[in-house]
Amino acid sequence: MDQERRDRVRRALAEAKLDALVCRLAENVVLLSGYYPQIGASLCLFPADGEPVLLMPRMENELADRGFVADRRLYDCWQNRYPPPMESLARLLRQAIEEKGLRGGAVGYEGSFETIAPNQLSGEPTGVGAPTIALIREAVGGDRLVDAADLLYQLRACKTPTELARIGIANEVAAIGLRAFKEHSVEGATEAAVSAAVEGAIRREGCGYKGARFAFAWGQVTAGPATSENWGYPVSSARKLQRGDFVVVELGVVVDGYWADVTRTVTVGPASDRQREVYELVKRAQAASLAAARPGVRAEEVDAVGRRIIAEGGYGENFVHHTGHGIGFRYHEPIPFVAPGSGHTLEEGHVHSIEPGIYVQGLGGCRLEDNCAVLAEGGRYLAEVDIPLD
Amino acid sequence: MDQERRDRVRRALAEAKLDALVCRLAENVVLLSGYYPQIGASLCLFPADGEPVLLMPRMENELADRGFVADRRLYDCWQNRYPPPMESLARLLRQAIEEKGLRGGAVGYEGSFETIAPNQLSGEPTGVGAPTIALIREAVGGDRLVDAADLLYQLRACKTPTELARIGIANEVAAIGLRAFKEHSVEGATEAAVSAAVEGAIRREGCGYKGARFAFAWGQVTAGPATSENWGYPVSSARKLQRGDFVVVELGVVVDGYWADVTRTVTVGPASDRQREVYELVKRAQAASLAAARPGVRAEEVDAVGRRIIAEGGYGENFVHHTGHGIGFRYHEPIPFVAPGSGHTLEEGHVHSIEPGIYVQGLGGCRLEDNCAVLAEGGRYLAEVDIPLD
Numbered sequence: 001m002d003q004e005r006r007d008r009v010r011r012a013l014a015e016a017k018l019d020a021l022v023c024r025l026a027e028n029v030v031l032l033s034g035y036y037p038q039i040g041a042s043l044c045l046f047p048a049d050g051e052p053v054l055l056m057p058r059m060e061n062e063l064a065d066r067g068f069v070a071d072r073r074l075y076d077c078w079q080n081r082y083p084p085p086m087e088s089l090a091r092l093l094r095q096a097i098e099e100k101g102l103r104g105g106a107v108g109y110e111g112s113f114e115t116i117a118p119n120q121l122s123g124e125p126t127g128v129g130a131p132t133i134a135l136i137r138e139a140v141g142g143d144r145l146v147d148a149a150d151l152l153y154q155l156r157a158c159k160t161p162t163e164l165a166r167i168g169i170a171n172e173v174a175a176i177g178l179r180a181f182k183e184h185s186v187e188g189a190t191e192a193a194v195s196a197a198v199e200g201a202i203r204r205e206g207c208g209y210k211g212a213r214f215a216f217a218w219g220q221v222t223a224g225p226a227t228s229e230n231w232g233y234p235v236s237s238a239r240k241l242q243r244g245d246f247v248v249v250e251l252g253v254v255v256d257g258y259w260a261d262v263t264r265t266v267t268v269g270p271a272s273d274r275q276r277e278v279y280e281l282v283k284r285a286q287a288a289s290l291a292a293a294r295p296g297v298r299a300e301e302v303d304a305v306g307r308r309i310i311a312e313g314g315y316g317e318n319f320v321h322h323t324g325h326g327i328g329f330r331y332h333e334p335i336p337f338v339a340p341g342s343g344h345t346l347e348e349g350h351v352h353s354i355e356p357g358i359y360v361q362g363l364g365g366c367r368l369e370d371n372c373a374v375l376a377e378g379g380r381y382l383a384e385v386d387i388p389l390d
Numbered sequence: 391m392d393q394e395r396r397d398r399v400r401r402a403l404a405e406a407k408l409d410a411l412v413c414r415l416a417e418n419v420v421l422l423s424g425y426y427p428q429i430g431a432s433l434c435l436f437p438a439d440g441e442p443v444l445l446m447p448r449m450e451n452e453l454a455d456r457g458f459v460a461d462r463r464l465y466d467c468w469q470n471r472y473p474p475p476m477e478s479l480a481r482l483l484r485q486a487i488e489e490k491g492l493r494g495g496a497v498g499y500e501g502s503f504e505t506i507a508p509n510q511l512s513g514e515p516t517g518v519g520a521p522t523i524a525l526i527r528e529a530v531g532g533d534r535l536v537d538a539a540d541l542l543y544q545l546r547a548c549k550t551p552t553e554l555a556r557i558g559i560a561n562e563v564a565a566i567g568l569r570a571f572k573e574h575s576v577e578g579a580t581e582a583a584v585s586a587a588v589e590g591a592i593r594r595e596g597c598g599y600k601g602a603r604f605a606f607a608w609g610q611v612t613a614g615p616a617t618s619e620n621w622g623y624p625v626s627s628a629r630k631l632q633r634g635d636f637v638v639v640e641l642g643v644v645v646d647g648y649w650a651d652v653t654r655t656v657t658v659g660p661a662s663d664r665q666r667e668v669y670e671l672v673k674r675a676q677a678a679s680l681a682a683a684r685p686g687v688r689a690e691e692v693d694a695v696g697r698r699i700i701a702e703g704g705y706g707e708n709f710v711h712h713t714g715h716g717i718g719f720r721y722h723e724p725i726p727f728v729a730p731g732s733g734h735t736l737e738e739g740h741v742h743s744i745e746p747g748i749y750v751q752g753l754g755g756c757r758l759e760d761n762c763a764v765l766a767e768g769g770r771y772l773a774e775v776d777i778p779l780d
Contacts, residue, residue, distance in 0.1 A: 038625060078711055079711055123512065125506060147520060199586070206582075233450055252514070321469055331514040
């Protein structure tokens with residue numbers, strides 16, 4: 001059991017005057033149990049008093065062995081002779097609610113999650129809509145169901161040491177992909193082929209890495225002048241890399257439910273003076289933001305120190321987006337948001353990206369991104385990986 | 391414009407006495423517009439009278455060029471100077487609702503979708519929760535919002551000729567992955583490495599295939615005796631393929647928003663007599679179900695003809711799951727369900743999997759799966775690809 005996490009959840013429930021949480025989304029099941037669901041038909045019931053319970057498919061029991069919850073109520077599914085998962089979940093949840101004395105209680109559920117972390121079966125992820133909410137309402141009874149999205153986001157913002165270690169592994173696995181990116185970004189390769197190489201390296205080598213059970217990656221590789229525009233929706237295409245291109249990989253990685261989000265930029269062949277100038281500015285901005293990150297600092301200050309360097313270098317208008325966002329239980333988490341006007345203050349245990357970028361029409365885009373853990377002694381990247389520009 | 395699709399949507403809305411649909415999920419935006427959203431922050435407003443409208447990020451406009459909807463209201467996002475997507479969507483939807491005279495109307499929304507098809511950014515898909523429903527409610531006003539999940543599922547069940555052609559391309563791209571599966575299923579390769587090869591081949595060669603813009607694959611490869619149990623939640627592991635193993639790939643593929651779902655089984659080295667016996671039975675069962683599929687036939691009959699062959703071969707107890715499910719706008723669609731007790735009758739334009747399997751403890755599992763289009767003249771696989779057992 002991750003005792004630290006259990007204690008924090010209990011405290012948060014007590015403060016919010018909630019008797020329990022019932023979560024289904026992969027990101028919150030991972031938070032509450034350390035288990036990363038595969039088909040997305042698992043529930044975690046976490047009472048303010050007493051131990052958490054997992055209601056889950058029997059076939060995924062081996063996956064839950066990687067987590068912290070001992071009390072698992074298993075159901076069978078998919079075979080013709082078994083009922084659909086929702087029927088079994090309804091039955092098991094009613095029993096557990098009854099047994100824990102939670103009938104009529106104040107129970108938090110996932111009402112306002114729309115952008116979600118997929119379960120392992122990310123080709124067909126499961127969100128929370130009317131059926132799950134009705135199922136919880138019926139099991140709990142009464143009318144004290146509460147949308148706990150904000151509470152969950154706040155709980156997730158500060159990672160425990162156990163969680164930091166797991167997010168660290170995701171970052172190390174991401175580094176495997178970054179090296180493959182550098183190796184495969186050669187003249188004539190298509191963007192899609194480089195993406196395939198990045199994702200494949202992570203799939204092959206991430207699975208089993210330091211005991212990881214499941215590793216999966218989304219690597220969007222884009223190249224050439226279009227990278228000055230398409231950073232917000234990078235989609236690898238069949239375009240071939242050309243000598244002189246900037247090549248950018250936007251890489252999301254999940255390892256057993258914990259996420260990394262990293263970016264590198266390289267050139268095909270030797271960089272031009274202008275490309276090198278831009279790259280060095282971004283690198284200096286990133287280092288300055290990292291140096292500024294520590295508990296108690298305002299997130300907008302971490303943004304500002306990097307932004308100032310880019311502005312002084314003459315590219316202030318070209319760094320158009322935030323410096324960073326939270327990360328760990330999902331590709332992007334809302335806390336802390338490291339950007340102009342953010343109201344967040346960094347706390348020990350926060351994990352956020354630092355990803356300054358410069359986008360110049362005609363030249364292309366250059367962004368560098370790593371994931372910073374906010375520790376008592378300051379900000380530290382969760383993996384160190386040096387990928388040269390050219 | 392896919393006129394046939396537009397006419398069907400209008401008829402269905404009229405019959406349901408709905409004035410419009412407002413959809414956000416990738417699977418329904420693809421249905422209503424032929425455009426596959428990338429970041430998942432697009433809405434399609436489809437009125438019973440008049441033309442559909444897309445509200446979407448400006449940066450994805452090139453992706454919408456692949457669809458049928460000309461009227462696109464674009465918004466800017468992600469840069470520090472722009473508001474969050476939900477604010478822009480709220481503003482644009484209010485305007486469009488006003489302009490189309492839909493204030494206070496009966497409007498269908500996606501209330502009961504939980505298992506969803508991800509948008510292109512499948513590492514962080516977007517579902518529909520309280521915020522989107524509140525946004526629609528506010529834009530429309532009144533209290534005539536209707537959960538349109540059933541209507542949408544029914545609309546989706548019969549594909550138009552345009553849609554069949556696109557799902558056909560997804561099946562052809564899936565065949566690329568099946569050939570890579572055969573080639574890489576060799577002694578000593580890990581399950582994860584074979585998955586990487588399958589997914590990578592599709593990523594590399596699917597992008598650009600017959601003009602495809604975006605291809606992505608999930609290939610779960612499992613091998614050995616465990617395949618008799620883990621078919622319901624296949625997760626590729628670091629286990630190495632051994633001589634004599636059954637090796638199974640469960641493969642989901644999306645090409646520009648249209649889905650294929652196929653499976654093949656091979657052996658590492660020569661098959662044993664028992665493996666060949668099981669394989670041939672599954673193959674005959676699959677062929678019999680295909681031959682039975684045509685408009686007007688009950689789905690449970692299509693299931694029964696294949697099931698009978700497996701039972702007569704002595705493995706009736708080992709074919710534990712359904713024969714098939716709908717497919718096209720998602721990895722799995724509910725109509726038609728081809729299984730014992732299904733109440734569905736096949737209709738022209740249905741697309742469903744045919745995937746009998748035999749699972750024997752100690753020996754492993756063997757399943758074959760292709761996607762059958764129900765045409766006037768009978769059932770036809772959307773791609774023909776012969777992968778020998780050994």
